[in-house]
Amino acid sequence: MQLADELGLRADLELSYAPVVVTRTVARAQRDVWRVVGVPQPEKGKKRLFVCSDEGRVPAVRLDRDASAANEQFARLARGDLVVLRGASARGDGLRIGHDAQVQRLDRVPRGDS
Numbered sequence: 186m187q188l189a190d191e192l193g194l195r196a197d198l199e200l201s202y203a204p205v206v207v208t209r210t211v212a213r214a215q216r217d218v219w220r221v222v223g224v225p226q227p228e229k230g231k232k233r234l235f236v237c238s239d240e241g242r243v244p245a246v247r248l249d250r251d252a253s254a255a256n257e258q259f260a261r262l263a264r265g266d267l268v269v270l271r272g273a274s275a276r277g278d279g280l281r282i283g284h285d286a287q288v289q290r291l292d293r294v295p296r297g298d299s
Contacts, residue, residue, distance in 0.1 A: 218291065219245070221266045233279070234262055236270070244279030245270060247286075256288040267291040 222242060223235030231248045247259045259282055262268055272286035282288060 215269075217269050217271050219268050219270055221262050221264050221268060224264050232260065234259075236268065236280070245273065245282060246276070246278050246280065247282035251282065251284045251286075253284050256282050256284075256286050258290050259288040262288075262290065 219236035219238045221234050222237050223244075225232055225234050230250075231246055233244050233246045235242055236245045237243070245259075247256060252260070258268070267290070269289040269291060270280060270282065270286065271289075273280040273282050274286075275281075
């Protein structure tokens, strides 16, 4: 009832549709932007998170020995976070966050041409 009053809607009428925004072009997401979709399971010597993008769902793994200032934000990532992973290498167990890889948590999805 409070929401209807706030939006100026009649509470006795039920909305039977949702507005849709249609556009001819959609801005592409920036390259290397991923969303954390999994909850990390405790593993000895590493942290593994599942991330997804247009490229699909893959695990991102950082070994404890590869922790550095450039990738320190990896330790604080949680489900739902947006993250830029630069310098990650493809390995058999997913994307490997090495010592020189850069990890940056984002507040929103940047849009660009790349």
